[in-house]
Amino acid sequence: MPRPPTAITTRTWMNAHVRVLNATYEDFDLVPAARAVVLLVEDLALTLVEHSPRFVVRSQHVAIPLPRTIQLFEYVHTPPRPTIDDDTRASFAGVLARDHYRCAYCGVAGATTVDHVYPRSRGGNNSWSNLVACCLTCNNAKSDQTPEESGMPLLWVPRTPRTDRKRQHTIWRELTPHL
Structure with a gap:
């Protein structure tokens, strides 16, 4: 069951985090809300999903709805992550x-x-x-x-966790109604 959204106030909005997607809609990073607002003001990104409940960040000349997910306009190259497979060393945690x-x-x-x-x-x-x-x-x-x-069979076959893939699927599910 999803947790109810936390109320954002003028004192707490900067503590929120915003999901940043690359130009290709791939998960790029999770940044503080203040950094996301800077990316929007400098026209480096656009808002895909607004924070709910709606909250507007205001300055003297600008009013920007607080985003939950933004997308960069230009593709940012990221080095390939090392491949993790079933034979890769795992931590107990x-x-x-x-x-x-x-x-x-x-x-x-x-x-x-x-x-x-x-x-x-x-x-x-x-x-x-x-x-x-x-x-x-x-x-x-x-x-x-x-x-x-x-005489103690395993209830499941141990495999490498696929957290990146799961996170990307979650992003696609969240974006589908908004695109």
Whole structure:
């Protein structure tokens, strides 16, 4: 369920954040509202989605509705991000977040440990495909066995998180009614 929008006031509008899209509608950055207003005033960007509830930023000569999403007029080249795949080294915090702190063996919420699907004692690594969130009880029960040996099958297959792709899909969904 979406959270209700926070009321913006003359004292708090600069604390808001605005999503910036490149000229190609790709996610570019999240910037403070003050920076977004500067980009709009300098005609470097246009507002795609206004903040809701509506709030107008005023100066002596200008009144600009506070944006929620803006798009740059000119394409800004960004260096390619490193490719992350299932064999890339993962952090324990990243694994817990990817699995939403749910145990991959029993499904209980609140997992606090990370388990190596293929045990480190047998050459298992710290990759996205070999780590899962796990509750302490299941982690102790599985010990240094594979899921098959311990009789504890995985509830899902561990994969690399696709946060960039998910964020871009969210942006497209938000923009669809406005374009």
